[in-house]
Amino acid sequence: MTYSCQLFSLISILIFSPIALALPHSYALWAADSAIKRGQGNGLDSNGKPSVSYEHGELQWGLRQLYEKTGNKKYYEYIVSAANNIVSNSGTVLGSYVISDYSLDPVRTGPTFLYLYSETKQAKWKVAADTFRAQLNAQPRTAEGQFWHKLRYFNQGMSAHFRRHIFYAQYTKHFQPTNNTAWADIASQFTLMYKNTLQAPGSANYTGLLYHGYDHSHTATWASSDRGHSPEIWDRALGWFFMALVDVLEIFPKTHGDYASIQNILLDLAPKVRDAADPQTGVWWLVMTQPGRARNYFESSGTAMFVYSLLRGVRLGYIPDADGSIVQAAKKAYKYMLANWVITNSDGTMNWTNTVEVGSLSGDGTFEYYVGVPLILNDLKGLAAFLLASLEYENL
Template identity: 55%
Template sequence: MRFTVLFTSLAFLLPSVLPSPAPRSFALWAANSAIVRGQGNGLDASGKPLVSYEHGELQWALRLLFERTGNHTFFNYIKQGVDNVVASNGSVGGGYSAVQFQLDPLRVGPSFIYLYEKTREKKYKQAADLFRAQFAIHSRTAQGQFWHKLIYPNEGWLDGVYMGDVFYATYTKAFEPNNQTAWDDITLQFKLMFENTIQKTATPNHTFSGLLYHGYDFAHKQVWADPDRGHSPEIWDRALGWFMMALVDTLELIDSPPRSRKTEALHALLLSMLNTLAPRLAAITSDATPSWWLVITQPGRAGNYFESSGASMYVYALSKAVRLGYVHDRHGEIIHAAKRAYKYITQHFVVDNGDGTMNWEGTVRVGSLDTDGSFEYYTGIPTVVNDLKGLAAFILASIEFEAL
C-alpha cells in the first residue's frame, strides 16, 4: 500500500460514500470503493438481474457495517441489490432455478431474511420461503449430504456449506426455531463435510496440515476422488475459507438470543470443529510465511503463491472466533497469526487509486472440482483485480480486525 493508515473504531468513521482523503478504516474504504464501482448490486456486467453468491457475501459485510456505523448508505445498497432480483410477488429472478439444485445462489438468502426483519415487506419473506423450499427437493448423497450442484452428482464441496447451510440456519432461527428436524439436518451437513474432507495423514509430496480438502465425491467416480473417502487431492485456500466463515457466522447466529436448546448438538459440533481448525490454520504461518498459500498442501512449491481471498477469510474467522470466545487463544498465537497476515494483506493487496477509492488485488478468479483438482489446475487460474469474492472477504476481515 502507498500510505500509512491509522486503525480506529468504526464508531468514528465518516459516513460519506466517497471519502476524501481516504478513510482511516480499511473496511469503510473497501466498501465505499465497491459501491462506487457498482459491485454486488444484483446486476451482472450488462445490467441484467443476477442472483450471485458474491453479492450475498458483500451484502453480509455491508450489513455489519450498517449495524456498526448507522450509515444508511450500506442498508440502502443491500436493499437495492435484493430488489433487483426479487419481484413484488416474492418471485426470484436473476437466473435462479430451484431444480438446478445449486447451493451457490442461496448465499443471497440471508439478505432476504434481514430485509424482511427490518422492513416487514412480505416479498422478502416469500423469496426466503422459495429458497428454503429447495432443501426439500435438493439431491443428496446416501449419507444425506447436499450435492453441491445437480451437475456434480454425489459431490460435497466446502463452498456449499457457506452458500447453503448458513442460509438454512438463518431461516430456521428466524422462522422455525423449534424445528428440531431442520437443526439436525444442518448439523448433519457440517458433520459430513468435515468428516469426509479432513486431512488425516500426509501423502507423497503433500504437507500435513490437518485441514480440509476442497471437497469429496461420495460415489468415488471423479478422476480426483481419493480411495480414502473420495476426497479431492488438494487443500484449496478459499474453499477452506468459506467453511471457516460458515463456522463462526453460524455459531454467532445460534448464540444470539433467544438461544434454543434445540441447537445444542450443532453448537457443540461447530465449537469442536473450530477449535480443531483454528490452531492448525495459525500454526502453518510464521514470520517467514506471514500469509497462506493458495494450495495449502504444497507450500512453497514453484507456482504457488499467497492468495488474498482465502487469507482475508481466515483473518475474519480467526479474529471473530477469538473475539466471541469460541476459541481460547491462551498464548496469543491465533491473534498473532491474524495480525501478521492482515499486515501482509494490507501491504500487498491494497492499492490506493488516488481518487478516494482502492483496488483489491491477488484474488484467484475461480476454483472448481470439475477438472482434475490438481495443483497445476489451481495455480493455473489467473487472479483478478477487484474480484468481489476477495474484496468482500477483505471488508469482513477489516471489520473484525478493527474490532480487536
C-alpha cells in the same frame, strides 16, 4: 533554520509523506465505499441484468455489519437496492436462478432476504426466502445426507458451499426455531464434510485441514480411494467453511445437543489454520498442501477469510487464545494484506489484488489446475472478505 522554513518542511512532510496519505480512518469503510462506487454487488451483472450471485450476498453481509456499526443508511439503502434488482414485487427470484439446477451458490443471497424481511416485514422477502428454503427441501443428497453442491456435480459435497448454510440456520431461527430435525441436519452438513475431507495424519504435506471436496460415489477422476476426497487443500474452499463455522455458531441454539459438534470442528481447525500460514509473511498459500512449490502463490481471498474467522472466533469466545498466538497470527496476516494487496487509486478508491477467480472440481483437481486459474482485480470474493476481516481487525 528560520521559522518559515521549518513550517514549509512540516507541511511538505504532511502532504507528501506516504504514511499520511495511506492510512484511512477505516479500511472496512474504504473497501465498502470503493465497491459501491464501482457498482459492485448491486444485484446486476455486467450487462445490467439481474444476477443472483453469492459474491453479492457476501458483500451485503459486510455492508449490513457496517450499517449496524456506523448507522450510515447508505449501506442499508445499497442492500435494499441490490436486493430489489433480483426479487420482484411479488417475491419471485429473478435472473438466471432456476430451482431445478439445485445449485447452492444463489442461496448465499438468502440472508439478505431474511434481513430485509425482519427490517421491513414486506412479504416479498419472505416469499423469496421461502423459495430458497424449498430448494433445500428437495436438494439432492449423498446416501449419508450431505447436500450435493449442484445437480451437475453428482454426489459431490464441497467445503466452499458452506457459506450458503448460514441461510439454512437463519431461516430456521426466524421461522422454525423448534425444528430440531432442521438443526440436526445443519450440524450434520458440517460433520459429514469434516469427516469426509479431513486430511489424515501421515499424508504428504500434512496440515490436518480439509480437502476442497469429496465424491461419495468415488466416480470423479480426482476421488481418492478411501473417502473420495479431492487431492489438494484449496485455501478459499477452506476459507468459506471456516467462516461458516464461526457465523453459524452465532445462530445455532447453544442448548441444542449438536452445538458442541460444530464448535469442536472449529476448535480442531483453528490452531491448524494458524500453523499453516507461511512463517515469513504470515499469509496462506493458494494450494495449502504445496507450500513453496513453483507457481504457487499467496492468495488474498483465503487469507482474508482466515483473518476474519480467527479474529471473530476469538472475540466471540468460540476459539480459546490464552497465549494470544491466534490473534497475533491474524494481525500479522492483516498487515501483510495492507502492505501488498491494497492499492490506492487516484479517485480515492482502493483496489484489491491477488484474488483467484474460481476453483472448481469439475476437472481433475490437480495443483496445475489451481495455479492456472487467473487472478481478478477487485474480485468480490476477496474484497468482501477483506471488508469483513477489516471489521474484525478494527474491533480489536
